[in-house]
Amino acid sequence: MAIWHTLQLLTSHPLTKKNQLKAIARFFKWQITTKINPYPVIYSFTSKSKIIVAKGMTGATGNLYLGLHEFADMAFLLHFLRKEDFFVDAGANVGSYTVLASAHVGCQSIAVEPVPSTYNHLMNNVFINRMTAKVTALNIGLGKENATLKFTKTLDTVNHIATEGEVDTIDVPIKTVDEIVGLNVPALIKIDVEGYETEVLKGAIETLKNEKLKAIIIELNGSGGRYGFDEKNIHNQFLQLNFMPFIYNPFDRQLTKTENFGSYNTIYIRDVDFVKGRLSTAEKLEILGQFF
Numbered sequence: 001m002a003i004w005h006t007l008q009l010l011t012s013h014p015l016t017k018k019n020q021l022k023a024i025a026r027f028f029k030w031q032i033t034t035k036i037n038p039y040p041v042i043y044s045f046t047s048k049s050k051i052i053v054a055k056g057m058t059g060a061t062g063n064l065y066l067g068l069h070e071f072a073d074m075a076f077l078l079h080f081l082r083k084e085d086f087f088v089d090a091g092a093n094v095g096s097y098t099v100l101a102s103a104h105v106g107c108q109s110i111a112v113e114p115v116p117s118t119y120n121h122l123m124n125n126v127f128i129n130r131m132t133a134k135v136t137a138l139n140i141g142l143g144k145e146n147a148t149l150k151f152t153k154t155l156d157t158v159n160h161i162a163t164e165g166e167v168d169t170i171d172v173p174i175k176t177v178d179e180i181v182g183l184n185v186p187a188l189i190k191i192d193v194e195g196y197e198t199e200v201l202k203g204a205i206e207t208l209k210n211e212k213l214k215a216i217i218i219e220l221n222g223s224g225g226r227y228g229f230d231e232k233n234i235h236n237q238f239l240q241l242n243f244m245p246f247i248y249n250p251f252d253r254q255l256t257k258t259e260n261f262g263s264y265n266t267i268y269i270r271d272v273d274f275v276k277g278r279l280s281t282a283e284k285l286e287i288l289g290q291f292f
Contacts, residue, residue, distance in 0.1 A: 014250075015288045016065075016066055043064050045096075057094060060096065076267055079253065080188060081187065086185065087189075088109070088188075091190075093122070109135045110136045110138065110181070110186075111137045140173050146175055149162075150172070159194065160226075211270070214274060215268065220235070
């Protein structure tokens with residue numbers, strides 16, 4: 001994150017705007033620390049989980065600065081999931097969502113990360129949280145069918161299926177969501193695959209149809225355009241499957257229905273009454289002195 005953008009985020013994020021000076025101090029402390037000590041550090045993520053943070057890890061350092069980088073979506077996961085659930089993290093990166101699901105909540109997860117160097121960071125987070133019995137981590141990509149595709153490998157959180165002319169790529173095996181899930185239908189899926197969501201969903205038809213799947217957190221930010229995909233088609237597909245888009249306010253635990261998807265993550269929900277019941281009865285959390 002550019003410094004100016006980071007400072008703007010630090011002063012406006014829901015978990016830090018009441019303690020802006022402390023947030024800014026954390027930011028500058030981290031900048032100084034990484035110059036003195038270039039090695040990764042283990043950071044207390046939630047009361048029940050840890051995450052490894054190193055210089056250049058955009059998502060992980062966002063959690064260090066902000067508590068929960070993607071507050072509404074991460075808080076939704078923490079309030080919705082239960083130990084008996086199954087979670088799929090498609091595009092896990094270093095595993096922030098997986099850590100919240102399996103280390104904090106305690107449910108079973110599949111975490112999919114295609115880039116080997118990032119996958120190694122994911123596995124380190126699995127190990128330090130002692131989640132090996134709860135997390136199946138797969139060093140593959142996801143798509144509509146089994147194949148091998150080229151991925152970028154040097155773009156941190158925005159690595160993606162390579163387009164023509166992109167360099168610094170690696171070959172990655174591709175499987176489908178339906179194949180990796182099998183009979184273990186998730187209650188929640190998070191999909192963040194940098195524009196390749198359309199193809200991933202083509203390989204998840206049976207999973208999407210299963211009523212056990214209650215919610216999907218998905219990033220529809222226009223990145224699909226690089227592959228010629230219109231993300232409105234995903235929105236319409238979800239509507240046909242009785243998923244509706246919502247915005248979540250973790251502080252009052254309220255879901256607000258929207259007419260369309262947002263520019264970042266959108267939460268699509270099926271069986272809204274069931275989900276609302278889960279949200280209202282979840283244990284209270286405290287992060288950076290904020291309760292929700």
